[in-house]
Amino acid sequence: MNPKALFNISYGLYIVTSKNGDNINGQTANALIQVTAEPPALAIGLNNKNLTNEYIKKSKVFVVSILSQDAPLNMIGQFGFKSGRDTDKFENINHKQGKTGAPIILDNTLAYLEAKVTHEMDVGTHTIFVGEIVESDVLKDGKPMTYAYYHQVKRGTTPKTAPTYQKEEIKPASSTRYKCFICGYIYDQEKGDPDGGIAPGTPFEDIPDTWTCPTCGASKDQFKKV
């Protein structure tokens, strides 16, 4: 078996949100498909350890916000590498309450889909939720963020709880690279971190100490040369 075969599956990148009473939470997700046309329904796979999974099981609703290609890494990291058990993921994120009561992300979102769960299936570490779409709209024109773009162009990393997590991720070769030991993000001097205000070519030593990992928010001292 060659695990690299799996890298050829194509995905988008989404923030999936839900609610539990007055609480809201959300997480990044890639494992989303439309599964029927009549009625229009979605299927999404989420890790059983994640708080959003727990909220969907309780409230039976979820919202998918479809990210645009220009969504910054730190926004994706805020929803992907942190837990809503420890942090308010919606701090500094524009959002509104949807018809289902779950939040719709407004920043860097092309379109959203609100769904009521009709079926769920536990498949081991993850659950597949199937939801009929009860509301949807397009917020702006643009290219959707794809999982390939996130990895290849934005050089994003994958949380351990994702269905697509691989123990050894393939990193691009580079001579001046520093790795975040919290999430695995690589700072590459040649590319910098334009989303975080660091121009391409900036040596790691010259980055201000206030800079944080664009993916998980770890401080600069969590990085080591690799």
Place this chain on the structure above:
Amino acid sequence: MNPKALFNISYGLYIVTSKNGDNINGQTANALIQVTAEPPALAIGLNNKNLTNEYIKKSKVFVVSILSQDAPLNMIGQFGFKSGRDTDKFENINHKQGKTGAPIILDNTLAYLEAKVTHEMDVGTHTIFVGEIVESDVLKDGKPMTYAYYHQVKRGTTPKTAPTYQKEEIKPASSTRYKCFICGYIYDQEKGDPDGGIAPGTPFEDIPDTWTCPTCGASKDQFKKV
């Protein structure tokens, strides 16, 4: 509800095959995700009317062949717009028997994944099959075909049995267009049909009568000016 929101979900394009005793069949599919990492497992949504769905329910195995971006429309159409009940879809298609007994497509395939079904869930018109991967390999390097590329660049159409089928598909504007009334494919003079040997700029009237619809194989007299 705005159905255009659904157009922002990203997919790849695959041929999913299965077997039933000595018979084999396959179909194009886009609704595929990896759903767990340990063990590596896939989920795929297939229409309950399709023969491949029937074969998977019986044999509990399926193979996903991941198409490359240069796969021709007529190959995708052969597996997407015809039924294995009426035609031998594997005619002129190189393939080999996989470990599961289901066929692996060798033409225009970047990688394949063989799976044994562990869970299935009927969700109305479609069934979601979850399968643990028992064998996989990469056959060649290249870009995977995405659903967006198939529609926007290759101008492919969607079968009525697909989970993503829309009654009114959005067509690019053009002055000299002919529509296939079998599958909805649009011949656009400006773009021609390079995969079928018709150069860009060729008027529809000048196309040889032996030419057939690149998507579904219908004859030239099934086209009408639109």
